[in-house]
Amino acid sequence: MLRHPTLTALEAMKLTGMATALAEQLEMPEVQRLSFEERLGLLVDRECTVRDNHRLARRLAQARFPGSATLEDLDYRHPRGLEKSVIASLATGQWIRQHDNVLIVGPTGAGKTYLACALAQMACRLGCSALYLRLPRFFRELAVAKGDGRYGRLLRSLAKTDLVVLDDWGLAPLTDEQRRDLLELLDDRHGRRATLVASQLPIDHWHTAIGEPTLADAILDRLVHNAYKITLKGESMRKRLAKSDGSRPLKTDH
Known part of the structure; x- marks a missing residue:
């Protein structure tokens, strides 16, 4: 007689x-x-697992990743500059807890976005908590928000x-307003x-790409000096995958 009311009560308490x-x-x-x-x-272990999974699903949805990585x-x-020891170290998340940065550079299709999203995942x-942002689109969102x-x-x-991903850094020249927004962030x-x-730009080109020297100094001072740097090389992963299976290039590489 108590079984059904107990299940109902547990569900009512979420x-x-x-x-x-218990039903199992x-x-x-x-x-x-x-x-x-x-x-x-x-029973308690199952409840903890379910809640952890729900929280993870919510964090992943809020992160707005462009694909699964x-x-x-x-x-x-x-060979494209990926070192397993470096990735294993970053996978611990200690750099996030210490409030350090990660800078990933490389040519188109080398796997920058995939690696960035994989680290954020x-x-x-x-x-x-994490959030993926394409910098050009983010600047448009900021303009609307103003x-x-x-x-x-x-x-x-x-x-x-906890972690913000800024993708497509340096893709287009910045306006003075965008430089100041970036410094604010x-x-x-x-x-x-x-x-x-x-x-796509090498780090030593960022100062020129940002534009105004004083703001460029301030922006890079807050970004580069406490950062892990990864330089990817080699042929586009999209082209390589397309060659291997004869299909069209994929949007997301790894």
Whole structure:
């Protein structure tokens, strides 16, 4: 008589993991041989797992990744500047906890976006918040936010995000307003949060690409000096994959 009300009560309290686990236990006679503490422990473990999975799914959705990317699926078969020891070190997330940065540079198709998203996906799995931004589109979003009054709120939200990925850095010349927006973003994050930048431009060209020397100095001072640097090389992964299977080039490489 108490079984159905107990399940209903667990679901009403949004303890769906425990409710599911209890329903499964009731269908497994062998579970009756376990002690009360052991059965309760199994229920609590399931609830914790369900909640962890829900939180991870929410972090991944909020990160707005352009595709699915994981460190486990990185392709090390072709020499392109990927060092397993460096990736293994970054996979621990210690650089995020220490509020360091990662800078990934390389030619088109070398795997910059995939690696950036894979590192950010690992950050989500470690319990950190992340957000992927294409810099040209982000500047347009900021301009709109200034017009409708969301600018300050948007910057505050970004300042609280554990890891922000800035992709397509240096793709187009910056306006003075964009330089100041970029400095505002990085100043809020410097020493407080981690930032990952992916760019086709070599790092020693960034100062020229940013433009105005004083602002360029300030921006790079907050970005480069406490950063891990990864330089990818070689033929486009998209072209290589297309050659290997005869298909069209993929949007996301690894």
